[in-house]
Amino acid sequence: MRASLIQIAVDPHESVDSRRRRAAALVREQAGADLVVLPELWPVGAFAFEAFAEEAEAVDGPTFEAMAKAAGDAEVWLHAGSIVERDADGAFYNTSLVFSPAGELVRTYRKIHRFGFDRGEATLMSAGEELVTVPLSGEGRETVLGLATCYDLRFPELFRGLVDAGARLLVVPAGWPERRRAHWTLLAQARAVENQSYVLACATAGTHAGVEQSGHSIVVDPWGEVLAEAGADEEILTVDLDLSRVERTREQFPALKDRRLGLEPPPHR
Template identity: 75%
Template sequence: MRASLLQIDVKPDEPVETRRERVAGLVRAQDGADLVVLPELWPMGAFAFDAFASHAEPADGPTARAMGAAARDAGVWLHAGSIVERATDGTLYNTSLLFSPDGELNRTYRKIHRFGFDKGEATLMGAGREIVTAPVVDTVIGLATCYDLRFPEQFRLLVDAGAQLLVVPAGWPARRRAHWSLLARARAVESQAYVLACGTAGTHAGVEQAGHSVVVDPWGEVVAEAGAGEETLTVELDPAKVAKTRAEFPVLRDRVLGLPTP
């Protein structure tokens, strides 16, 4: 299984419409991949709080239409990162979009854990409530977003729901890059699953981004890691490695608290 993580530079002087077209072109260039992943809130930037309301759109809005067309043209599964979704009741959500190779919107995931400590995203957006997985190629992916990475209980629920590959788009700040790398590896080790963590590059809304998108295997080994700038990270994954790891080192079987009912 070939996966490509597109670490996008959210340039402050690049209009959203221009970036949308540019990113669609980058997706189309990944026509040999099975799965393509984009970062969190790449249309306007994860820390551009003042722009959330003005750039909010429905889940079938202009970003979804552009990304669906790009997924169809490339023939790939596309996790299109996340957008600021405006729901029918007016509530804003940080919503991830997953497209199938025919360009159809297959799943949406509303970010459960909102970042900001009583400001920013935490006050401007509603919280998701659903654990979301999807069968993709020869595996099952589990969806999470950025700050979710700090909450292992969400990843336990994703594993219980069948996830074998965990996709985490993010807009992670550079000043906490060490946490980004550590938590990505921790979620992989404890879940015995692949983690594909795709971040943004550059500086937006005055916040320098960590970049360093990373792919971690079920043993916690780093398969590939990007640098700080805009970059495409392409890796070959073996979905069978998840079952093999869980069979050879059956730690999940020994869970006592929160063990699913047989």
């Protein structure tokens, strides 16, 4: 499987409409890939909180329209990163969109863990409540994506749930700050090692509302080896993945079989 991660830069001087058109063009350029991934909240910027309400859109809004067309034109599976979704009841969600090579929306994922503690996304967004996987097929290749977003990367139990649901590739779009870039790399490798799965972590470049972004999108194999890593600027990272490596790793080092679930916590003393 060939995967392309589009580490798009978010420039506050570029309009959202212009960035949508540019992202769609970049997706079309990846024709020949099997899977294309965009980062978290790339239309508006992950830290541009003051713009969330103005730029919020329905799942079938302008980003959906642009990305559906681009996926169909390129004939790729497209994880189109995430948008600020405005639900019918007015609530906001950080929602990922996944399209088939026919340009059909096949899955959405509402981010479960919202970042910010008592401010920002944590107060402006509602939390998702469902783990989401996506079965991919084409040209004899079959695998399952597990979906997570940015801050989710810090919560290993979410990824265990995705693996239990059949995930072999864990896809993590993000708007990750440069000041915590060491955590980004460390956690991406940890999630790959502990789940014996590929991790495709696609970050933004540029600066969102004064917050410098990490860039350094990364692809990690099931043994924890870094197959490719981007720099700090806008870049497209393309990697060929050997899907059989997941099963080989799990057979050769069957740690997942030794999990012990349902242990009782110790009594309070």
